[in-house]
Amino acid sequence: MVLCPVIGKLQHKRVVLASASPRRQEILSNAGLRFEVVPSRFKEKLHKASFATPYAYAVETAKQKALEVAGRMHQKDLRAPDVVIGADTIVAVGAMILEKPVDKQDAYRMLSRLNGKEHSVFTGVAIVHCCSKDISGPGRTLRLTLSSWAPRAHPTDGRLDTEVSEFYEETTVKFSELSEELLWEYINSGEPMDKAGGYGIQALGGMLVEYVHGDFLNVVGFPLNHFCKELARLYYPPRPEDLRRVRHDSIPAVDTFENLSDSEAGGSDPGQSAKGGRGGEQVDGDRSQAPRTLDAALNGAESRPPFPTGLLELMDGFKASKVLFTACKLKLFDVLKDQGPLQAVDVARKLSTCAGRTEQLLDVCAALGLLEKTHRGYGNTEVATLHLVSDGEHSLQGLAEYNDAHVWGVFTRLGLAVREGADQTRGALGAMEEERLSQSKELTLQFMRAKHSLSKLTAHHVATAFDLSRFASACDLGGCTGILARELAQEYPRLQVTVFDLPEVTELSGGFQRGGRQTERIRFVPGDIFKDSLPEADLYVLSRILQDWPDDKLHKLLSRISSSCKPGGGLLVAEAAAEEEGASRSPRLRTLSAGQPRSADEHRRLLQRHGFRDVRVARAGDLLCVVLGTRAAP
Numbered sequence: 001m002v003l004c005p006v007i008g009k010l011q012h013k014r015v016v017l018a019s020a021s022p023r024r025q026e027i028l029s030n031a032g033l034r035f036e037v038v039p040s041r042f043k044e045k046l047h048k049a050s051f052a053t054p055y056a057y058a059v060e061t062a063k064q065k066a067l068e069v070a071g072r073m074h075q076k077d078l079r080a081p082d083v084v085i086g087a088d089t090i091v092a093v094g095a096m097i098l099e100k101p102v103d104k105q106d107a108y109r110m111l112s113r114l115n116g117k118e119h120s121v122f123t124g125v126a127i128v129h130c131c132s133k134d135i136s137g138p139g140r141t142l143r144l145t146l147s148s149w150a151p152r153a154h155p156t157d158g159r160l161d162t163e164v165s166e167f168y169e170e171t172t173v174k175f176s177e178l179s180e181e182l183l184w185e186y187i188n189s190g191e192p193m194d195k196a197g198g199y200g201i202q203a204l205g206g207m208l209v210e211y212v213h214g215d216f217l218n219v220v221g222f223p224l225n226h227f228c229k230e231l232a233r234l235y236y237p238p239r240p241e242d243l244r245r246v247r248h249d250s251i252p253a254v255d256t257f258e259n260l261s262d263s264e265a266g267g268s269d270p271g272q273s274a275k276g277g278r279g280g281e282q283v284d285g286d287r288s289q290a291p292r293t294l295d296a297a298l299n300g301a302e303s304r305p306p307f308p309t310g311l312l313e314l315m316d317g318f319k320a321s322k323v324l325f326t327a328c329k330l331k332l333f334d335v336l337k338d339q340g341p342l343q344a345v346d347v348a349r350k351l352s353t354c355a356g357r358t359e360q361l362l363d364v365c366a367a368l369g370l371l372e373k374t375h376r377g378y379g380n381t382e383v384a385t386l387h388l389v390s391d392g393e394h395s396l397q398g399l400a401e402y403n404d405a406h407v408w409g410v411f412t413r414l415g416l417a418v419r420e421g422a423d424q425t426r427g428a429l430g431a432m433e434e435e436r437l438s439q440s441k442e443l444t445l446q447f448m449r450a451k452h453s454l455s456k457l458t459a460h461h462v463a464t465a466f467d468l469s470r471f472a473s474a475c476d477l478g479g480c481t482g483i484l485a486r487e488l489a490q491e492y493p494r495l496q497v498t499v500f501d502l503p504e505v506t507e508l509s510g511g512f513q514r515g516g517r518q519t520e521r522i523r524f525v526p527g528d529i530f531k532d533s534l535p536e537a538d539l540y541v542l543s544r545i546l547q548d549w550p551d552d553k554l555h556k557l558l559s560r561i562s563s564s565c566k567p568g569g570g571l572l573v574a575e576a577a578a579e580e581e582g583a584s585r586s587p588r589l590r591t592l593s594a595g596q597p598r599s600a601d602e603h604r605r606l607l608q609r610h611g612f613r614d615v616r617v618a619r620a621g622d623l624l625c626v627v628l629g630t631r632a633a634p
């Protein structure tokens with residue numbers, strides 16, 4: 001299970017946690033989920049005896065908590081959130097269900113029952129997907145389950161469709177044998193009062209516990225692991241061929257759609273699927289058409305094509321980039337770092353911007369996960385603090401500024417470049433490079449800042465991808481601000497490193513140096529990698545260079561390196577990794593270069609073709625593929 005993408009699926013949705021439990025809020029926000037908290041007003045008074053199992057009670061309570069919030073929000077402004085999460089934690093000793101104690105005596109009764117015994121903690125969870133729709137509207141394609149509560153709550157115009165996915169998790173906990181004195185001491189601490197079963201395993205209550213079998217967080221109030229699996233199941237639905245297989249297997253249908261007809265449910269007992277009865281009524285009469293998964297539900301029928309979420313995200317991707325660039329340019333993250341959290345008007349005042357528009361920008365940044373919005377105002381998220389504040393050690397500000405000022409403009413001419421048959425291999429970066437050469441010192445500096453910030457992320461990985469200690473000297477071709485040179489010098493105390501780059505670059509590189517002992521072993525030599533003779537070195541390094549050049553230039557460069565390299569010397573190449581090498585998490589970063597990333601095999605062949613043998617390939621971090629070859633005797 002890959003957690004981040006799963007949680008990320010909720011990133012652009014309005015998510016509400018229908019719970020007042022501070023533990024649930026903490027668990028989910030620690031997992032990176034962004035949500036609003038709207039505590040449920042549902043009274044936890046369902047008739048316990050009418051449930052076949054304790055967990056069925058917990059699940060139903062969780063569902064009713066979430067539906068109450070969804071309905072209330074929908075009623076209030078006719079716009080329910082996209083997703084409402086409800087949960088309910090109970091303790092079960094045999095068939096007896098213990099909830100939160102009402103007073104100290106109640107807590108004592110509960111803890112005495114648990115004393116020296118094993119018991120189960122169940123948390124029921126409901127994930128409610130909402131769709132506020134005008135039911136009379138044309139072209140209605142959603143065929144969702146109608147919750148038993150929500151839709152009738154609104155009068156005439158809009159109505160709320162919901163799809164509920166629910167599950168529970170069980171954890172076994174055993175208490176030690178505890179003295180009366182200890183129990184009362186614990187009760188008097190006040191801790192038991194808002195906790196299911198009268199104890200909090202995460203705090204003092206942990207001392208009462210001999211062992212725990214299962215998910216600890218489930219006891220605390222929210223089964224995070226199961227939740228993520230459930231999201232994965234909902235948001236990464238099985239492919240059609242898998243669905244076909246499911247139909248013939250006995251895997252249960254998504255809870256919400258359990259009232260399927262015979263043929264859809266794949267069961268022989270028509271009553272069987274209805275028995276669970278947790279999904280409520282059906283909006284549309286045609287049950288044989290009822291979808292089985294969220295994806296199918298959103299598309300109304302399995303015969304319709306899958307909802308093109310990725311494509312729509314792609315269509316809007318440029319807006320998100322522009323928002324990020326604008327926020328960086330306005331130094332929004334710097335202001336919030338020093339003075340945040342701030343209300344929108346205060347941000348606007350500090351930035352001298354329009355208050356209304358600033359608030360919009362702040363809200364979008366929050367939706368993109370760059371800012372956190374709380375009652376105290378807007379503040380940087382961890383990622384913003386780390387990468388978007390200008391003076392941060394890992395700042396990517398320079399990259400954002402450069403992309404905004406130049407790459408953006410170059411890409412707006414992409415259509416022209418394609419129509420007019422511009423060099424497709426160099427593509428946008430080629431044009432950008434030409435533009436860079438012809439422009440001002442400020443532009444060169446901007447380019448260097450961009451490269452510097454990106455190289456800082458990868459330099460250590462590149463320097464350590466292979467053991468390079470056999471080399472006494474290295475030359476980083478196109479080494480720009482010398483960030484990789486510094487990392488190499490730090491890693492290999494014997495190594496003398498030359499940074500070879502255009503004169504206008506080496507001239508400005510001083511501003512990027514931090515000093516330090518290894519600086520003595522680094523020198524900057526001005527020159528053009530395509531024209532001037534290359535400085536002598538045992539090892540040549542090309543980091544993120546090859547991909548920006550068309551084949552003829554690339555071969556020219558490799559053959560120049562090959563001629564300069566002594567037999568036994570090395571060539572180290574670091575380039576964006578191709579998709580099949582597992583870099584699929586960063587497709588956007590890869591497109592920074594216009595060229596198609598080469599596979600490990602292609603790199604190997606390239607180096608072999610230019611006289612290098614023993615070519616080895618390694619991955620460096622999440623982004624790069626690093627290749628090392630040894631120059632064969634000619």
Ligand SMILES: O=c1[nH]cc([C@@H]2O[C@H](COP(=O)(O)OP(=O)(O)OP(=O)(O)O)[C@@H](O)[C@H]2O)c(=O)[nH]1
Pocket residue numbers: 018019020021022023024039040044065087088089090100194195196199200201202205219220221222
């Ligand atoms: O070890 C621990 N066990 C349980 C808890 C906390 O207990 C409560 C359980 O109550 P409930 O599920 O009804 O949730 P509420 O707090 O009432 O919030 P709702 O808004 O969902 O009604 C829960 O807070 C657990 O976190 C604990 O802390 N430790």
